[in-house]
Amino acid sequence: MARRLLVIDDEKDMCDLLQIALEREGHQVIATTSAKAALEWVAKEDIDVVLTDLGMAEMSGIAVCERVLGTQPDIPVIVVTGQNTMDSVVGALRAGAYDFITKPVDTELLKISVER
Numbered sequence: 001m002a003r004r005l006l007v008i009d010d011e012k013d014m015c016d017l018l019q020i021a022l023e024r025e026g027h028q029v030i031a032t033t034s035a036k037a038a039l040e041w042v043a044k045e046d047i048d049v050v051l052t053d054l055g056m057a058e059m060s061g062i063a064v065c066e067r068v069l070g071t072q073p074d075i076p077v078i079v080v081t082g083q084n085t086m087d088s089v090v091g092a093l094r095a096g097a098y099d100f101i102t103k104p105v106d107t108e109l110l111k112i113s114v115e116r
Contacts, residue, residue: 003048003114006063007031008038009080010056014103018051021107035059040046042068047075051116054081054088065095066103078113080105 005022009015010033019031031047032038035058041047050068054061065077076098081088084102092100099113 001115002026002028004028004042004046005030005114006038006045006047006050007090008051008056008061009033009053010035010058011053014053018105018110019104021110025111025114027114035061035064038064039063039067042072042075047072050075050077051080051114054079054083054092062091062095065092065097069096080110 005027007015007029009018012033015031015033019029022029030041035056051062052064061079061081061105068075069078077096078099078101079092079097080101080103082103089100101109101113
């Protein structure tokens with residue numbers, strides 16, 4: 001089932017890679033390198049799933065997760081990050097993240113997470 005996804009990663013190359021991988025699966029993808037712009041998209045558009053990096057300069061992925069779920073509690077937030085520590089996982093899950101995927105991204109795992 002095609003979904004409308006919002007990808008947030010302050011690294012443009014990673015943002016583009018995720019967008020391409022998800023569009024190949026038939027999803028409509030909005031990709032941005034700005035957490036603040038992403039929150040504006042969530043406020044004005046129907047988004048089915050948010051994918052966010054944790055370590056971003058503008059705003060942490062934890063803050064993004066909390067803000068998205070604070071206004072749109074039914075939108076699953078998937079964390080996609082290179083921060084593969086227990087503290088990162090626990091922090092993301094405590095903030096309400098639906099799933100936690102580490103970089104480099106396994107596109108099959110990404111596909112399964114988004115479809116779930």
